[in-house]
Amino acid sequence: MINRDRPFTALNSAALVVVFALTLAAQSVPTQTSAPATRVETLVETIHGVEVADPYRWLEDGESAEVRAWTEAQNTHTRDVLRRVPGREVISRELERVLRTGTVNAPEPRGQRYFYTRRDPRQNQPVLYVRDSLFKATGRERALVNPNTLSAEGTTALDWWYPSNDGKLLAYGLSSSGDEISTLHVLDVATGTDLSDRITRTRAASVAWLPDSSGFYYTRLPAPGTVPKEEETYHRRVFLHRLGADAERDEEIFRPKNMTDWPNVQLSRDGRWLVVTSYVGFDRNDLYIRDLERPGSKFVAIVEGRAAAYEAFVARTGELFIRTTEGAPRGRVFVARAQSPARAGWRELIPETAATLNTITVAGARLFAEYLDKASSRIAVFTRGGRRLRPVALPVLGTTAGVTGEEDGSNAFFQFVSFAVPPTVYRYDFVTGRASEWARVSAPTVNPRSVVVRQVWYPSKDGTRVSMFLVHRRGLQMNGNNPTVLYGYGGFNVAETPSFNPRGLSLWLERGGVFAVANLRGGGEYGEEWHKAGMLARKQNVFDDFIAAAEYLVGARVTSVRRLAIRGGSNGGLLVAAVETQRPELFRAVVCEVPLTDMLRYQNFLIARLWIPEYGSAEDAAQFKYLRAYSPYHNVRDGVRYPATLITTADSDTRVASLHARKFAARLQAANASSNPILLRIETKAGHGAGKPVTKQIEEATDMWAFLFWQLGVKV
Numbered sequence: 001m002i003n004r005d006r007p008f009t010a011l012n013s014a015a016l017v018v019v020f021a022l023t024l025a026a027q028s029v030p031t032q033t034s035a036p037a038t039r040v041e042t043l044v045e046t047i048h049g050v051e052v053a054d055p056y057r058w059l060e061d062g063e064s065a066e067v068r069a070w071t072e073a074q075n076t077h078t079r080d081v082l083r084r085v086p087g088r089e090v091i092s093r094e095l096e097r098v099l100r101t102g103t104v105n106a107p108e109p110r111g112q113r114y115f116y117t118r119r120d121p122r123q124n125q126p127v128l129y130v131r132d133s134l135f136k137a138t139g140r141e142r143a144l145v146n147p148n149t150l151s152a153e154g155t156t157a158l159d160w161w162y163p164s165n166d167g168k169l170l171a172y173g174l175s176s177s178g179d180e181i182s183t184l185h186v187l188d189v190a191t192g193t194d195l196s197d198r199i200t201r202t203r204a205a206s207v208a209w210l211p212d213s214s215g216f217y218y219t220r221l222p223a224p225g226t227v228p229k230e231e232e233t234y235h236r237r238v239f240l241h242r243l244g245a246d247a248e249r250d251e252e253i254f255r256p257k258n259m260t261d262w263p264n265v266q267l268s269r270d271g272r273w274l275v276v277t278s279y280v281g282f283d284r285n286d287l288y289i290r291d292l293e294r295p296g297s298k299f300v301a302i303v304e305g306r307a308a309a310y311e312a313f314v315a316r317t318g319e320l321f322i323r324t325t326e327g328a329p330r331g332r333v334f335v336a337r338a339q340s341p342a343r344a345g346w347r348e349l350i351p352e353t354a355a356t357l358n359t360i361t362v363a364g365a366r367l368f369a370e371y372l373d374k375a376s377s378r379i380a381v382f383t384r385g386g387r388r389l390r391p392v393a394l395p396v397l398g399t400t401a402g403v404t405g406e407e408d409g410s411n412a413f414f415q416f417v418s419f420a421v422p423p424t425v426y427r428y429d430f431v432t433g434r435a436s437e438w439a440r441v442s443a444p445t446v447n448p449r450s451v452v453v454r455q456v457w458y459p460s461k462d463g464t465r466v467s468m469f470l471v472h473r474r475g476l477q478m479n480g481n482n483p484t485v486l487y488g489y490g491g492f493n494v495a496e497t498p499s500f501n502p503r504g505l506s507l508w509l510e511r512g513g514v515f516a517v518a519n520l521r522g523g524g525e526y527g528e529e530w531h532k533a534g535m536l537a538r539k540q541n542v543f544d545d546f547i548a549a550a551e552y553l554v555g556a557r558v559t560s561v562r563r564l565a566i567r568g569g570s571n572g573g574l575l576v577a578a579v580e581t582q583r584p585e586l587f588r589a590v591v592c593e594v595p596l597t598d599m600l601r602y603q604n605f606l607i608a609r610l611w612i613p614e615y616g617s618a619e620d621a622a623q624f625k626y627l628r629a630y631s632p633y634h635n636v637r638d639g640v641r642y643p644a645t646l647i648t649t650a651d652s653d654t655r656v657a658s659l660h661a662r663k664f665a666a667r668l669q670a671a672n673a674s675s676n677p678i679l680l681r682i683e684t685k686a687g688h689g690a691g692k693p694v695t696k697q698i699e700e701a702t703d704m705w706a707f708l709f710w711q712l713g714v715k716v
Helices: 008-028 065-082 088-098 502-511 528-532 540-555 571-582 608-615 621-630 659-671 694-712
Strands: 044-047 050-053 108-110 113-119 127-131 141-145 156-163 169-176 183-188 193-199 207-209 215-220 237-242 251-254 262-267 273-279 285-291 300-303 310-314 319-324 332-337 347-350 356-363 366-373 376-383 399-405 412-418 421-428 435-440 451-459 465-473 484-487 514-518 564-569 589-593 644-650 678-683
Touching: 050 621, 065 659, 065 678, 065 694, 088 502, 088 694, 108 399, 113 156, 127 156, 141 169, 156 207, 169 207, 207 262, 215 262, 237 262, 251 262, 251 273, 262 310, 273 310, 285 310, 300 310, 310 356, 319 356, 332 356, 347 366, 356 399, 366 399, 366 412, 376 399, 451 540, 465 502, 465 540, 484 540, 502 514, 514 540, 540 564, 540 571, 540 621, 564 571, 564 694, 571 589, 589 694, 644 659, 644 694, 659 678, 678 694
Parallel strands: 484 514, 484 564, 564 589, 589 644, 644 678
Antiparallel strands: 044 050, 108 113, 113 127, 127 141, 156 169, 169 183, 183 193, 207 215, 215 237, 237 251, 262 273, 273 285, 285 300, 310 319, 319 332, 332 347, 356 366, 366 376, 399 412, 412 421, 421 435, 451 465, 465 514
């Protein structure tokens, strides 16, 4: 635990260190130019009886010449400021070295073949490989899909892939410039050549192969012109494609009730049972099943309209294994029969525990349950009848990424990472019950023994206990003077767990920095109740949790206000933007990545109507009230001294519209009464983050770390 009883002389010494560090920072500040001027519109509209100003709505139109010119001026200004940060080239060289650490994922077994992705250090994108034997000594590795050869800039990405049950064919999706709007291709695994099939509009596709590999069920978005233009990113439906057929004439198999519902598809290995999981939000979904052996059969609802989440796996035996939060916010497992799937016939197989059940995998004669216990992973193994076997031993506190395996196979695999442990793949032995290393990423710059990982707990504003990971160099003194980056997300049932970050280990920890990762409400660390406590009208809890984390770090003398930065992206970008407007005096610097900031109009752009179950919508009078209360763009106040802020986005982002970053940057620049810079960085040929080439990651990370080193007074 932290020792708060420090002698007076130590406090004086720490104070001198702070003064010296801040003097260093002041001496190294680049000569700043003013941010580009931004035109202000007098635009006020009345929403549910409330007048709302929107002076920068014109910045929503990213295609207009005026906005493009403004964007280029902002980028030029940001480049001009950050290129003059002392030590920037050192940071860039170090990032070039550590970000070239590769990646490897757990293999997906299909028949006698094993499919997996790996990115070597010098590659921009992961490559999909196949191995014809489990063991390296006998199995020749072959590259099947190499996106690095498909674009000179490395901006073509492999979005997803699904091997057929026999491992002979592969459906995979490619997209470019980070737009994630995939085109489906089909590849012959033996020859490595593509078939003639091409299916567009297969974003985040779900694919289920027929047993004879003659075709597959899949999901697709509507063709342009078949629905109103503003709805083309919705109306996801399930189709059946026969190889060689015209995809535009594929039979529609399933259509959800609402345009924003999101169906995924699954087929039993024998081809009899077709299951559709239709997501209504991030905390609930419907389940449907269809018996394909019965001519003219229709989908039957397994569960429909319930306020709970359900994940089903249908085995060739006709067993339905169902993980659900129904009556169990931390998850439990039932088993049912596909022939009679009504809720009344379910039998509880694995009861709820204090840990959060994330996923279940049926592999061989085993059922693997992946849990989160105090925000770190553990894997429990059961028989298919629900008898608990020995747990899988994991090396240290860390994160697994699900278990892979075949229901009639003899192998299971999982990937493991931690803050100081690079991606490592383990194979589970069904006989011994032990896991052994199958593949790993080489990361010679990382010495796990030199890194300390602690989990602390602190009270939020309403007294709720919240956990947080602290990562720092061994022997670092908690003297109130450590440069610290606090990260959070807090939404969509996403859990923040230990992850491998080579740039942070090399750049930040070695120079006395601290990483703090807070497990905020709204996330999935502690079950569905934890998620619900941070969504809709209770979203302010997330911001309160994050503010309390910052106050804990200062109060526990991990850092000080002058050496504390916050960082978050996407929903986490909303988080740090909201917290910045609520407590600007609490932070020295803010890194706000691909954020949502205009919460009164967010639902009008791209795929954002999918998020209404999480946030609500200003179209509803009651929801407007709380959205208006925290919407970052609408809560920037003139004459306030805001912390130094770096806002980043990308012009190809098809999830969070880049207009949010533009409007927020303009409003902050106009209102800020401090001399702290408000910088906007807009990437080209990049999206929300998925598929971003390593070269662009290095450029972006260099700007971010140069900004943080400068603002927190860290000597390079």
